[in-house]
Amino acid sequence: xxxxxxxRKNPPQQTEDNAVIxxxxxxxxxxxxxxxxxxxxxxxxxxxxxxxxxxxxxxxxVDLEIQDTVYIGKxxxxxxxxxxxxxxxxxxxxxxxxxxEYAIKDIIISREDExxxxxxxxxxxxxxxxxxxxxxxxxKKYMWEIIEERKKKEFExxxxxxxxxxxxxxxxxxxxxxxxxxxxxxxxxKGKQKYYLFTPIPRNAQNRxxx
Numbered sequence: 001x002x003x004x005x006x007x008r009k010n011p012p013q014q015t016e017d018n019a020v021i022x023x024x025x026x027x028x029x030x031x032x033x034x035x036x037x038x039x040x041x042x043x044x045x046x047x048x049x050x051x052x053x054x055x056x057x058x059x060x061x062v063d064l065e066i067q068d069t070v071y072i073g074k075x076x077x078x079x080x081x082x083x084x085x086x087x088x089x090x091x092x093x094x095x096x097x098x099x100x101e102y103a104i105k106d107i108i109i110s111r112e113d114e115x116x117x118x119x120x121x122x123x124x125x126x127x128x129x130x131x132x133x134x135x136x137x138x139x140k141k142y143m144w145e146i147i148e149e150r151k152k153k154e155f156e157x158x159x160x161x162x163x164x165x166x167x168x169x170x171x172x173x174x175x176x177x178x179x180x181x182x183x184x185x186x187x188x189x190k191g192k193q194k195y196y197l198f199t200p201i202p203r204n205a206q207n208r209x210x211x
Contacts, residue, residue: 044056
């Protein structure tokens, strides 16, 4: 996870090199509004770099397993034939919605140093709001506890955060919930929800995160 400039505008389009399979439909979608994929094997997945929700088609004769990580970059792919495009949260299957949290959690844990770095370097969004306050469960009181602790010494791990700031018992869970919140486009985002910490800002977002 790159260090974010608090003043940055919407970043260039990011592409994913790897993705975690959330659901695999060997016979395609059955919903009438997705009939163009009916009968064609398709997978729903989430990228491991930017948490992009994607639709993928496997190579012929390849069966995909849920929670497997597959290569989708520009080089030779073993299992994926084509990246069909981005997927809206509202179009996730029931299985994908269940698997989403597990996938996000595993991605965060695998990139622990980067996300711990967020706790060490998060800054103000504006004069009234801090990036740390955008994590579910962190108010101004706990925000200041984190800031005071990191002044003494930078956090080294998720466990270190929990030990030094007991109120933050599950930093991974906080990030998971924030990522899910950012991905969910089924409701109008207001207040703290309109900012984006860990996922790209949607091009059609009405409220930009002016970090």
